[in-house]
Amino acid sequence: MDINDFIISKADIINEALTIYLPAKEEKPKALHQAMGYSVLAGGKRLRPVLTLMVANLLFKKKEEEVLPAAIAIELIHNYSLIHDDLPCMDDDDYRRGKLTNHKVFGEGIAVLAGDALLTYAFELITQLEGDFTPKQVIKVTKEVAKGAGHQGMIGGQGADIVAEGETVSEDELEYIHNHKTGALLKTAVRVGAILGGANNEELTALTTYAHNIGLSFQIIDDILDIVGDEEKLGKDVGSDIDRDKATFPAIYGLEESKRMAKDKIQEAKKILSIFGDDAEPLIELADYIVDREY
Amino acid sequence: MDINDFIISKADIINEALTIYLPAKEEKPKALHQAMGYSVLAGGKRLRPVLTLMVANLLFKKKEEEVLPAAIAIELIHNYSLIHDDLPCMDDDDYRRGKLTNHKVFGEGIAVLAGDALLTYAFELITQLEGDFTPKQVIKVTKEVAKGAGHQGMIGGQGADIVAEGETVSEDELEYIHNHKTGALLKTAVRVGAILGGANNEELTALTTYAHNIGLSFQIIDDILDIVGDEEKLGKDVGSDIDRDKATFPAIYGLEESKRMAKDKIQEAKKILSIFGDDAEPLIELADYIVDREY
Structure with missing residues (x-):
């Protein structure tokens, strides 16, 4: 299966699970539940929860459903x-994934609360891992998610x-921002899959390095797309980073050097997976997929 | 010891623990850490974490430090x-506890993030109960807090x-709002103390009823104070509920009937604690303390 189709098939599992796990729109408090569902079900590649499923699959051959509460929790945190x-x-964006942003539809107050509710619900979902995993694994996942999403x-x-x-932002500061803003939760997604898959220390370290590199590469490419991307394909305003004078890789390193850096990180990510042999093929293809997003 | 002094002595334990558990202001990301500390350390009665300590003390005689991560987590959630x-x-308030509100000092963006960070950190703290309590208790507390703080x-x-x-709000709707907005987290504070104290089902049910009643009473009195309170003593704008045409008990039932309702709820709260005998004396006095706040 081609990697695009593979990711879509995994994302379908996530999308179906989301409709099951999210609170029903008709249920009280309705406005809040509608706002929670509106943004979460607006689409997206589901990259983080797909990573959680893929890493768990790499390490053990249990049923995917068992990992879902954790994968969904991470996707809810991403959406909040x-x-x-x-x-x-914050960024004052009117559109996201081609649709009006949450506060544009529900008002700012409900949008703040919907975010709060999704974050809180994520931690409730993680406790549902109990039964399929040891209590110690559940606590480890809780800690991993809280740290990855936290201060x-x-x-x-x-x-x-x-x-x-x-x-004016230094190179170190830019890397700090990107490592944390985007990288941290991608890393969490991978590490949670590893924890639930029963990874040993060597495996956890390798997967963490993989996640670190694809995370940074992902953000560099996001920065590049903000400059040269196609507004219609991205479903959001292009050039908004420049408008706000934001710290970006192209702003500091230039466009060509940024592209090269993104590719280097992906090479590093792929190399570290060699310890898993052929089983890592999907994760390797996923790394290429990230860097090959349309400029 | 008089109940005021008793609560202050417990609140001191909480205040000291807060300074230890909160991230250092000098640590990166500084603005975020400063904003987190600013609001949390601005004072307050620490009613919720004090309740957690008191209930845990009622049921078992372990060291208070062991319960602190959970008590602090609940206080952080209250503050966020x-x-x-x-x-x-939301409420657009400029002052809280006599000080400028968080967004007035740090800007709205950082204020939103500081709230998010406190909520997330609360769940990290709960995992620190591991070691002193069983993994199953830790997961139960996580679930309780996520539900109490959640959608x-x-x-x-x-x-x-x-x-x-x-x-125009119905009586049912008003009770729903108050039971959830204020009551839910107070109930969580009590139930978390009960779970960590090893309460049996009868004890947990009684303490939940206690919490439900003091929570509702607490909110009724908050509504009353918003009308007749002394601006200086409260440290916040008085009359702001009326200005915003908010759903309140006095608005629906009138001032006198609201006062009577608050007192009734406190009587119910005290009655249910009889199963604990004399040991429940501090919790009974605390109930009176809530209703006797200055009108």
Whole structure:
């Protein structure tokens, strides 16, 4: 199966699970539940939860359903961060995935709360792993997700990003922002799959390095797409980073050097997976897929 | 010891623990860490974590430090909800506890993120209970907190509250909002203490009823204080509920009937604790303390 079709088939599993796990729209409090579902079900590649499933599959051959609560939790956290990120007080974006952003439809107050609710619900979902995994694994996943999404992880990166807006940013600072803002949760997605798959230390370290490199590459390419991408394909405003004078790789290194850096990171990511032999083929193809997104 | 002094002595334990558990202000990302600490360390009665300590103490005689990660987690969640609640898109409050609100000092973007970070960090803290409690207890606490703070709990109440603003609200709807917005997290604080204290089903049920009643009473009195309270003592704007045409008990039942309802709920709360005998004395006094706050 071609990697595009492979990812779509995994994303379909996630999409189906999302409709099951999300609270029903008709259920009270309705506005909140509608807002939660609106953004989460608006589509997206489901890259993070797909990574969780793929890594768990690489290490053990259990049923995918067992890993789903954790994979869905990570996707909910990703979506909450987008809802808050789109707010007028943050990136002030009107469109996301070709649809109006959450606050444009439901108002800012409900959008803030919908984000809060998705984040909180993610931790409730993780406790549903109990039964299929040991209590210690469940706690380890909780800790991993809280750290990856928290003040030293994703939110830390967003905080540094806001402060950096309009400032001259050093190379180190730019890497900090990107490693945390995008990288942290991708890393969490991979590590949670590894923890649930029963990875040993060597395997966990290798997969963490893989995640680190594809995460950074992913963000570099996002920066590039913001400059040269096709507005219609991306489903969001292009050039908005420049408008806001944001810290980006092309702004510091230029377009060509940024492209080269993204490719280098992907090479590193692929190399580290050699310890898994042929079983790592899907993860290797996924790395190529990330760097080959349309410029 | 008089109940005021008793609560202050417990709150001191919480305040000291907060300074230890919160990330250092000097640590990167600085703005985010400063914003997290600013609101959390601005004071407050620490009613929720004090309840957690008191209930755990009622049921077992372990060292208080062991319960602290859970108590602190609940206080962080309470504080994050206040930060988001004060935002211009929500209640739009400039002052809280006599100090400028978070977004007034750090800007709205960082205020949103500081709230997000506190919520996320709360779940990381809960995992630190491991070692002193069984893994199953840790997962049970995680689930309890996620539900109490989530879309069917505290956030659900806030969502319903926003929608109700400016609308005519039924008695049922008002009770739903208050039970969830304020009641849910108070109940969680009590139930987490009970879970960690090893409560049996009868004890857990009694303590849940206690929490339900003091929670509702607490919110009724908050509504009353918003009308007749002393602005200086409360440290926040008085009359802001009326200004925003918010659903409140006095608005529906009138002032006198609301006072009577608050007192009735407290009587019910005290009665249910009889199964614990004299050991429940501090919790009984705490119930009186809540209803005797200055009108």
